[in-house]
Amino acid sequence: xxxxxxxxxxxxxxxxxxxxxxxxxxxxxxxxxxxxxxxxxxxxxxxxxxxxxxxxxxxxxxxxxxxxxxxxxxxxxxxxxxxxxxxxxxxxxxxxxxxxxxxxxxxxxxxxxxxxxxxxxxxxxxxxxxxxxxxxxxxxxxxxxxxxxxxxxxxxxxxxxxxxxxxxxxxxxxxxxxxxxxxxxxxxxxxxxxxxxxxxxxxxxxxxxxxxxxxxxxxxxxxxxxxxxxxxxxxxxxxxxxxxxxxxxxxxxxxxxxxxxxxxxxxxxxxxxxxxxxxxxxxxxxxxxxxxxxxxxxxxxxxxxxxxxxxxxxxxxxxxxxxxxxxxxxxxxxxxxxxxxxxxxxxxxxxxxxxxxxxxxxxxxxxxxxxxxxx
Ligand SMILES: Cc1cc2nc3c(=O)[nH]c(=O)nc-3n(C[C@H](O)[C@H](O)[C@H](O)COP(=O)(O)OP(=O)(O)OC[C@H]3O[C@@H](n4cnc5c(N)ncnc54)[C@H](O)[C@@H]3O)c2cc1C
Numbered sequence: 012x013x014x015x016x017x018x019x020x021x022x023x024x025x026x027x028x029x030x031x032x033x034x035x036x037x038x039x040x041x042x043x044x045x046x047x048x049x050x051x052x053x054x055x056x057x058x059x060x061x062x063x064x065x066x067x068x069x070x071x072x073x074x075x076x077x078x079x080x081x082x083x084x085x086x087x088x089x090x091x092x093x094x095x096x097x098x099x100x101x102x103x104x105x106x107x108x109x110x111x112x113x114x115x116x117x118x119x120x121x122x123x124x125x126x127x128x129x130x131x132x133x134x135x136x137x138x139x140x141x142x143x144x145x146x147x148x149x150x151x152x153x154x155x156x157x158x159x160x161x162x163x164x165x166x167x168x169x170x171x172x173x174x175x176x177x178x179x180x181x182x183x184x185x186x187x188x189x190x191x192x193x194x195x196x197x198x199x200x201x202x203x204x205x206x207x208x209x210x211x212x213x214x215x216x217x218x219x220x221x222x223x224x225x226x227x228x229x230x231x232x233x234x235x236x237x238x239x240x241x242x243x244x245x246x247x248x249x250x251x252x253x254x255x256x257x258x259x260x261x262x263x264x265x266x267x268x269x270x271x272x273x274x275x276x277x278x279x280x281x282x283x284x285x286x287x288x289x290x291x292x293x294x295x296x297x298x299x300x301x302x303x304x305x306x307x308x309x310x311x312x313x314x315x316x317x318x319x320x321x322x323x324x325x326x327x328x329x330x331x332x333x334x335x336x337x338x339x340x341x342x343x344x345x346x347x348x349x350x351x352x353x354x355x356x357x358x359x360x361x362x363x364x365x366x367x368x369x370x371x372x373x374x375x376x377x378x379x380x381x382x383x384x385x386x
Contacts (some may be wrong), residue, residue, distance in 0.1 A: 013063075015048070015057075015059070015063055015066075015067065016066070016070070016189075017072070018043070018045065019045060019070045020065055020070075022040065022043050022045060022233070023070075023071075023074045023076075024038075026039050026040075028071075028074050028075050028076040028077065029075055029282040033077040034113060034115060034322055036076065036077055036186045037077060037079055037114070037115075038109065038113055040071070040076075041055045041112050041113060042109075044056050044057040044160075045057075045067060045071075046063070046079075046112045047112070047313070048060075048061065048063060048064055048067060049061035049064070049065060049298065050096065050108075051096075054096070054104055054105070054108050055108055055109065055112050055118050057329075061082075061293070061294050061298065062294065062368050063300065066108075078114075079112060079113055079114040079342075080114035081114075083114060083117050083156065083159065084111070084112075084114050084116045084117065084118070085155075085156075085241070086117075086119055086120050086156060086160075086164075086374060087096060087111040087112075087116070087117065087143065087162075087319045088111070088112070088239050088241070088325070089237060089238060089240075089241030089242075090118075090120055090164065090234045090238045090241065091107070091118045091162070091183075091234075092108065092111055092112070093233060093234070094164060094181075094230060094233045094234045094237065095108065095111075095183075095221065096108070097109055097233050098181070098221045098222045098230045098233065099221055102218070103183070103218075103219075105161065107183070108365050110161075110247040116161040116162060117156055117157045117159045117161055117162075118122060118156070118160055118161070118162050118163065118164065119154050119155060119157045119159075119160035119162075119163045119164075119186070120154065120155070120163065120164050120186065120234070120238075121136075121151040121154055121157075121163045121164065121165040121166070121208055121210075122134075122151070122164075122165075122231070122234075123151060123152050123153045123154075124136060124149065124150060124151055124152060125150060125152050126348075126386065128153075128355070129354055129356075129357045131166070131231070131235075132175040132176045132179065132228060133175050133381070133384065134149075134166060134167075134168060134179070135149055135168060135386075136148070136149025136150070136151065136165075136166075136167045136168060136210060137149060137167065137171075137312050138167035138168070138169050138180060138182065138215070139166050139169075140169075140217075141214075141265055143216065143217045143218075144214045144215060144216055144217060145169075145180075145182065145214070145215045145217065145220075146166075146212055146213070146214055147165070147167055147182075147184070147190075147210050147212075147213040147214075147215060148210055148212060148213075149167070149210050150207065150208070150209050150210070151207070151208040151210070152196075152207050152208075152352075152358075153196070153205045154193075154205055154206045154207070154208045155205045155206075155351075156204070156205075156231065157186065157193045157205070157206040157370065158193050158195060158203075158206055158210050160186045161186055161187065162183055162184065162185065162186060162208060163183070163186055163208075164182075164183060164184075164221075164234060165181070165182045165184045165215075166180075166181055166227050166251075167179065167180055167181075167182060168180075168229070168381065169225065169227075170201070170225060170381075171226055171380070171381050171382040172226075172380050172381075172382060173380055173381065174376075174377060174378050174380060174381065175379075175381045176228045176377075176379055177225060177228070178225060179225070179226075179227030179228050179231070180220060180222075180223075180224050180225060180227040181222050181227040181230040181231060182215050182219050182220050182221065182222070183215075183219045183221060184213065184215055184219070185215075185339035186212075186221075188213050188214065188215075189213070189253050190210060190211045190212050190213035190214075191208065191209075191210060191213055192208070192209040192211070193206045193207075193208050194206055194207045194208075194209070196346070199343045199344075199345045199346060199347070200340055200344050204310070205215075210331070219350035226240060235352075235353065236302065236305050236306075238352045238353075239303075239305035239306050239308065239309040239352055239353060239358070240292045240293060240305035240308060240309070241297075242312065242348075242351065242352045248270070249312035252282055252315060252316055252319055252338070253275070253278055253279055253282055253319055254327070255323060255337075255338065255341065256275065256278075256319060256322060256323045257275065259323065259326060259327060260272075260275060261330075266326055271326060274322060278315065278318065278319055278322070281311075281315055282315060282319075284311075285308065285311045285312060285315060288307075288308060288311070289308045292304060292308050294374065301320075303361050303362070303366050304356070304362075304366055305360050306353070306358040306361040306362050306366075307358070309353065309358055309367065310355055310358045310359065310362070311353060312348065313345075313348035313349040313355060314317055314349070314355070316348050317345045317348060317349065318344045319345075320338070320341045320342040320344075320345040321345075323338045323341065323342070324338050324339065324342045360372060382385070
């Protein structure tokens with residue numbers, strides 16, 4: 012038995028998942044360093060290579076351990092955690108990491124604005140210093156989970172007189188602070204996963220700043236590169252995305268054709284390649300080195316998921332559109348995959364410039380003070 016396997020077995024013997032309170036169990040798992048084994052000691056990890064995390068997670072699942080609400084924790088786990096671990100001070104890490112990992116505190120991401128999505132560095136939300144606090148005013152949009160979140164990662168403009176990438180500062184915002192207003196938006200699927208968020212004279216203590224004043228762009232790069240890997244790499248278990256379509260193939264022999272068989276196999280091979288590439292990327296990010304290659308993983312995931320869900324709908328024809336059937340929902344939700352977390356056009360630019368070294372887009376506004384840019 013390896014040291015790690017033994018550690019997990021000892022933990023499970025001491026904290027019976029069937030009788031221990033959910034939050035107590037998850038807090039104890041974090042304190043034992045078994046949340047993410049590559050995280051630092053004292054912060055949910057053991058400072059080990061992330062390669063064995065899958066085996067640790069599998070042992071907990073097999074023992075019937077509670078999960079940490081990964082669907083609700085998607086922004087906290089995938090984006091806030093790597094950013095806090097890389098740019099936060101010790102007090103910040105200790106305050107935020109445990110309830111983030113256990114799922115007791117949900118996180119959202121206040122980046123996009125009505126006029127600043129792909130061109131995130133052009134954002135307008137202002138933060139002005141006032142003693143040891145900052146006063147924030149502005150509007151954000153498409154904020155997934157804002158209606159459930161306790162904390163937000165937030166990028167603001169703190170110096171309008173310098174070029175757009177230089178005048179940004181990154182904060183953690185308490186979503187329960189006075190002046191934060193969350194209004195739901197209805198999306199294509201009929202659900203309201205995301206929101207508009209209005210910030211009016213919201214006060215943020217300077218102790219909730221991540222990174223130096225004016226260094227918000229560099230900090231947000233850690234978040235964005237982590238986001239792409241977590242969207243692109245997080246949902247591709249072996250054959251995972253194809254599972255509903257494969258189930259249809261098994262359960263509905265009358266729908267089978269030779270052509271469909273071929274299409275399924277081709278998609279499976281592509282999904283496998285994407286999964287294997289993303290496994291490597293996830294290890295790179297776990298080691299604190301998110302790279303622009305994550306953009307390719309996210310591109311592949313979005314394209315693949317859209318093709319898979321379109322084929323599923325085509326195969327099921329009218330049945331796929333039934334209200335109680337989720338094929339139609341999967342198809343509609345997949346439309347967002349090539350927009351959320353960076354559009355496919357932008358990700359192709361990143362791969363071209365930063366991975367392949369092709370000539371960059373012409374950027375005439377790069378050295379112009381933000382306040383002088385046309386809006
Ligand atoms: C389901 C969903 C959830 C989201 N959740 C969040 C969230 O939680 N937090 C958050 O901050 N944001 C969130 N977003 C917003 C998302 O990040 C933005 O929609 C995205 O970055 C695109 O920005 P935009 O909508 O302003 O489009 P624009 O930037 O206006 O782009 C419009 C089109 O022009 C193209 N384009 C723009 N510039 C270029 C260029 N230089 N070269 C080539 N093509 C270009 C784009 O690719 C796109 O096709 C979410 C979006 C969706 C759909």
